[in-house]
Every structure is written in C-alpha cells, then in structure tokens.
Amino acid sequence: MDSRVIVITSGKGGVGKTTTTSNLSVALARGGHRVVAVDADIGLRNLDVVMGLENRVVYNFIDVLEGNCRLNQALVRDKRVDNLFLLPAAQTRTKDAVSSEQMEELCNLLRQEFEYILIDSPAGIESGFRNAAVGADEALVIATPEVPAVRDADRIIGLLESMGKAPIRLIVNRLRAQMVRDGEMLDVSDVLDILAIELIGVVPEDDSVVKSANRGEPLTFSDVSPAALAFQRIAMRLTGKEVPFPKLDEENGRGLFAGIRKLFGMKN
Amino acid sequence: MDFLKKFFSSSGSKSRAKERLQIVLIHDRADISPEMLDNLRQDMIAVITRYMDIDTSKIEMDFDRADRSVAFVANIPVIRIKRGVAAAREGERG
Structure with missing residues (x-):
C-alpha cells in the first residue's frame, strides 16, 4: 500500500494538535481512506478522549512494541465510520519507554495496514517530539496567530527540516x-x-471545537461549523485536491455559509 | 505617551507582534552552533589579515540586539595596517 506517515506538531502546547489530528483522521476516513490516528504523547494521552474512544482502549502501542499483544489487538476501531482506527499511547509509562528505532519500526508496521498514518506529537522539542517525528515522511505544523506559538x-x-521531513506545511489555528x-x-x-513555509489551511476560532471535545465527537463527522469545514478542506488538500482558500469572513462563518444558515434559522 | 501612541497609531497590537517576532526569530535562528561560529571566525581572520595584522587572541564576536534590529558585532584589535595593500589591489584590478 502507498502509505503516508504525517506527524502533527507545534512545539507549543495547547494550540490544537490533538483537535487537528482527530478531525483530519475522521475527514480522511470519511473520504474513503484507510486511516490510523496514533497518539504519541506517552504519559499524557488525550487523543482517545477527544475522539470519544477512551472506553474501548485495552492495549497501547508500547504493548505492541514489547510483544504484549498484536497490532490488531491494540488498534481501536471507530465504529462511526469505516476504515478509522486509533492507536493509543500508554498512560502509565514515560517518554523513555520507547526508542526512536522502535518508533520507526512501529511506523513501518502501520504502513502495511494503512494509507494515512497521522501521528499526534507531544508538545516540546525533546525525545517525545523526536520519537513522534522520526518515522514520519511529512509534517503539519500548527500555530495560533500569537507570538509564543509562532516562535x-x-x-x-527548523528541527523538522534538519530531520529531512518534507513537505512541512502550516495550519494557522484559532484565527x-x-x-x-x-x-x-x-x-x-x-x-x-x-515562517516562510507552505500553508495548508486556516481554522477559525470556533466554540464548536470545545463542544465537540466535550462530547468526544470530532467535528468532521457531521458538523457544518466553520472549524469543521476548515478541517474538511485541509483533509482534501492533504489528499492532493486543489481547494481554494476562502476569504477571512467566510472562514469565520460570516460569509456565504453564515448567510445560508441564517436563512434556515440555524444558530451561528 | 504610550496611551497617546496607542490612540493615534494606525495599526493595533498586531504590528508590534510582528515586529517583535521578526526580531526574536533573528536571535533564535542566530543561535548557531559553536562550530559554525568558529568557522566564521577563521574565515574572517583569513580575509582581514590580507589587509592588516590583528590580535587574534582578543577577537570578540556576538549578536547585539537593539530595539528594532539585530547586529552581528565583531571587535577586532588591529596591530598594524599592512603597507601598500591598497596599491597592490589597484594593481590587480589594472
């Protein structure tokens, strides 16, 4: 299978890596691709709760690497859509529980099963980040339009470039x-x-993101909120489709879509 | 004063954010490895000694951050300017 391993990263914490990973994974799976979302944040896992799959986690990828279970046993299948799986991180281990060689091995194992392997990186620039990125071909960098996040x-x-990842593309989140x-x-x-890198998408600030995380239902399952549409566009661009970038007002739901929703009396 | 500045400035805090980022990133990106800095030092010495004798043990090099810019500052003590360098260069060109 022609697989792509994509690390989702940011350096700074709290800018939307997990939200992005969950929404892009769902959008890609709904587009008919076979997808696994990997939580690489050992000890601070969250992708399971954001995706609403926390009650079905039994094993994690360290169990796979240590031979405690087979890969298929650790993968949590999302029943809401075909071809979407979560590979959880261990919650009671530390970042040193895996080596970069093991992470590469894990990625190669996943390449045999999946078309898109999305890796949710931990914040920071230390071993956790390096392990998340080591097996990836390409990277999505998330930044909010604020000084610390851009810095x-x-x-x-710089680190991703030195590791030879390409392309490295930018998502501006919470605009x-x-x-x-x-x-x-x-x-x-x-x-x-x-930053002088290629832009792959802009996600507007949107209350629906908090609501969807509360429910454990990624927006891209059904929502038509501005953030959901933005994530859908990014997923399409990832697959190589040319999707125009909407103007600022439309991104924020004040344009055409807001007009339509207003017409039908939907809440903005 | 700041209050007035804020009141009359055509742009809001965004332009400050951008300026500050541009400067801090020059500094961050200039956080170059000791090897690179040493190579730069050797290259500079090679060029400068064509024109003058310098005290290589007292060279100071650093990045200096001012309010709106970053400068690469090198302090190089000169012992003696070589005689006839300018004339020799003129000769080369001719």
Whole structure:
C-alpha cells in the first residue's frame, strides 16, 4: 500500500494538535481512506478522549512494541465510520519507554495496514517530539496567530527540516477574523511572512471545537461549523485536491455559509 | 505617551507582534552552533589579515540586539595596517 506517515506538531502546547489530528483522521476516513490516528504523547494521552474512544482502549502501542499483544489487538476501531482506527499511547509509562528505532519500526508496521498514518506529537522539542517525528515522511505544523506559538513553530520547523521531513506545511489555528480586522491579531499573511513555509489551511476560532471535545465527537463527522469545514478542506488538500482558500469572513462563518444558515434559522 | 501612541497609531497590537517576532526569530535562528561560529571566525581572520595584522587572541564576536534590529558585532584589535595593500589591489584590478 502507498502509505503516508504525517506527524502533527507545534512545539507549543495547547494550540490544537490533538483537535487537528482527530478531525483530519475522521475527514480522511470519511473520504474513503484507510486511516490510523496514533497518539504519541506517552504519559499524557488525550487523543482517545477527544475522539470519544477512551472506553474501548485495552492495549497501547508500547504493548505492541514489547510483544504484549498484536497490532490488531491494540488498534481501536471507530465504529462511526469505516476504515478509522486509533492507536493509543500508554498512560502509565514515560517518554523513555520507547526508542526512536522502535518508533520507526512501529511506523513501518502501520504502513502495511494503512494509507494515512497521522501521528499526534507531544508538545516540546525533546525525545517525545523526536520519537513522534522520526518515522514520519511529512509534517503539519500548527500555530495560533500569537507570538509564543509562532516562535515555537519556527523552532519546530527548523528541527523538522534538519530531520529531512518534507513537505512541512502550516495550519494557522484559532484565527479570530474580527481581531484581525481590528489590527489586533496577526493575520495569516503575517505568520507566513515570518515562517516562510507552505500553508495548508486556516481554522477559525470556533466554540464548536470545545463542544465537540466535550462530547468526544470530532467535528468532521457531521458538523457544518466553520472549524469543521476548515478541517474538511485541509483533509482534501492533504489528499492532493486543489481547494481554494476562502476569504477571512467566510472562514469565520460570516460569509456565504453564515448567510445560508441564517436563512434556515440555524444558530451561528 | 504610550496611551497617546496607542490612540493615534494606525495599526493595533498586531504590528508590534510582528515586529517583535521578526526580531526574536533573528536571535533564535542566530543561535548557531559553536562550530559554525568558529568557522566564521577563521574565515574572517583569513580575509582581514590580507589587509592588516590583528590580535587574534582578543577577537570578540556576538549578536547585539537593539530595539528594532539585530547586529552581528565583531571587535577586532588591529596591530598594524599592512603597507601598500591598497596599491597592490589597484594593481590587480589594472
């Protein structure tokens, strides 16, 4: 199978790596691809709860590497869509429980089964990040339009480049259109000026993200919120489709979609 | 003063964010390895000694961050300017 291993990373914590991993995994699976979302955050796993699969976790990928179970036993199948699996991290172990050789081995094992292998990286630039990235071909870097997040993204991009990952593409997350219009928030073009890498998507700030994480239902299952649509577009661009970038107002749900939803009396 | 600046400035905090990022990143990215800095030092010495004798034991090199820019500052004590360097260079060109 022609597989792609993609690490989702940011340097800074709390900017949306897990949200992005879960939403892109669901969107890709709904597009008919065979997908596994790997939680590489050993000791601080969260992808299981964000995806709503925490009650079905039995084994984790360290169990696979240590021979306590087979890969198929550790994979949690998402029953809501065909071809979507979660490979959880161990919660009661530390980052030193695996070596980079083992992580490469794990990725090669997954390549035999899956088309898209999305790896949710832990925050930071230490071994946890390196292990998450080592087996990946390409990378998605998440940054919010804020000084600390952009600074950390720059550092991470340097490290990913030195590890030979390509392409390295940027997702600008939690953009607030009104603040950008007021000149009180960095715009996408500012972030691109500074980081000088390819943009793959812009996700607007959206309350639905918190709500979906509360429920354990990734937005891309059914939602038409601005963030859900943004993640769907990113998933399509990942598969190589050309999807135009909407204008700021449309990203934020004030454009065409907001108009339609208003027409049908839906809540914004 | 800051209050007035805020009131009359055409752009909000975003432009400050961008400026600050650009500067901090020059500094972050300039966090080059000791090997690279040593290579730079050797290259500079090679070029400069064509023109003058310098005290290589007292060279100081560092990145200096001012308010809006970053400068690479090298302090190189000169012992003696070589005689006739300018004339020799003129001769080469001619």
